[in-house]
Amino acid sequence: MIVLALLASILAAGVALTMLIVAHGRPEDDRGGPRADMVRYFGLAAVAALVCGAMNALETAGGGVGAAAGGNAANLLAPGLLWAGARRLNGRRAIGAVSTGAGAILMFGLTFLVALEDATLLKTAGLVVFGALGAFECARRPLGGLRAARxxxxxxxxxxxxxxxxxxxxxxxxxxxxxxxxxxxxxxTAAASAVAIVCVSVGAVLMGRQLDDAPAPGTRAHDRGALRRQAVRLLSAHETVRATLVRVPEIDLIRAAHTMERGEVMLKTVAEALEDAVPGTVTGMPARDTVFSVAAATVDAAEVERAVRRAFARRMPSIDYDDVPDLCFEHYLIMDVDDLSLLMESRRLGPREGHPGGV
Structure with missing residues (x-):
């Protein structure tokens, strides 16, 4: 009977994880915002529930104290991550994940130090605490204003x-x-956990449909979407468009000598210079330390570089910078939006890697 209950719990956790992934969409799309936060936290909670069920089944089959410790820690992680995710959606301080992780690690260690019966009592007390905190946080506004949060x-x-x-x-x-x-x-308890997992999964999917999935301006997901939309608009009227990539080779030195914020200001200044030099362009930073620009390929690439350098140099006094850092340019002719997506992905994985098709 215990094996069947544990299998039901594992199956419920697997279904929960699948529902969350399907509800969010493909991992490479440009969704973000509260829905992405919900999927991230609740998805990890589903993984924790899946691991918990597997460890409990292993313990039943004679896995020993190690399996019990892993199951106890994962069991605490599941409701704890739900609480942490609810705190995130309510815009509160991100201490939930840290507290949950610390509690799970403590539970893992205590299982080896005390009798298994006492460890079970400690785990049950932790489930009461995290469950109550999660229930309270889901009822708190603004999240509590959503029907699914109830x-x-x-x-x-x-x-x-x-x-x-x-x-x-x-x-x-x-x-x-x-x-x-x-x-x-x-x-x-295993059967009750399976029912709880199913109810939480249904509630999470329903809540995900009510949450905004538009990434916030200034995030990489937002910039990827803006650049793709610009490429779609231009390709409807032109056979090819130009993607211009600009880097500041000295950016790491600028950050080390000044601050991280100064480095970000420098990159934003590069984007502003591109917008001035290339009329109608859309800029963004879908990859770290690389500014992208998508515009019609109507101007010679060398002229674009000269215009951007002049516009960039004019802006140095406005950001209180005495020198004019050098700029490194790369130009690519894009014939399909997928080409732009691959280019952005290659720079996300390695900003200095080459990409076929440069001009």
Missing amino acids: LLSWTLGVYAAYNLVRLAAAAIVGPEALTSAGPVSAES
Whole structure:
């Protein structure tokens, strides 16, 4: 019976992870914002639940204390990450993930130091705490204003209450109440966990449909989308468009000698110079330290470089910089939006790697 309950829990966690991935979309698209945060945290919680079920099954098959420790830690991670994700969606300080990780590590170590019955009680107490915190955070606005968040809040609240009942039974009857047959046994707990996972998954998918997936301006996802949309517009009227990549070779030295913020200001100044020098262009930084520009290929590349350098030099006094850093240019003729996507991806993986098709 316990094996069937654990398999049901593993299956529910797998379904939860699949639903979250499908609800979010492809990992290479330009979605972001609150929905991406929700998928990130809740997806990790689903992975933790999956690992927990697998470790519990391994422990049942004779995996020993190591399997029990892994299962206990993963069990705490699942509701803890739900709480951390809800805090993130409410725009609160990002201490949830750190606290959850610390609690899971502590639980992992304690399982080796105390009796397994005592470790189970400690884990159950942790589930009560994280479940209650998650229920409270899901009910807090602005997240609590979403209808689907109420399902999450009720599910986590009931799950916390169930584990509180398990603690009460252990206090009254003894630790054997959690291992013998009954409503608070290991079999019943695994089945209750599977039901909770399904309810949380449904609530997360419904909530994801209500959350904004537009990435915030200034993020790489936002810039990737803006550059792709510009390429689509231009390719509808031209056979090819030019993608110009500009780097500041001294950017690491500028950051080291000044500040990280000074380096970001320098890159933004490069983008502004591109917009001045190339009318109608769209700029962005889809990769670290590389400014992209997409525009019609109507002007000679050498003339573009000269115009950008002049516009860049004119801006140095406005940012209180005495020198004029050198600029490094690369030009590519793009015939399809997928070519631009591949170019941006290659620079994301390695900003200084070559890319076929340069002009």
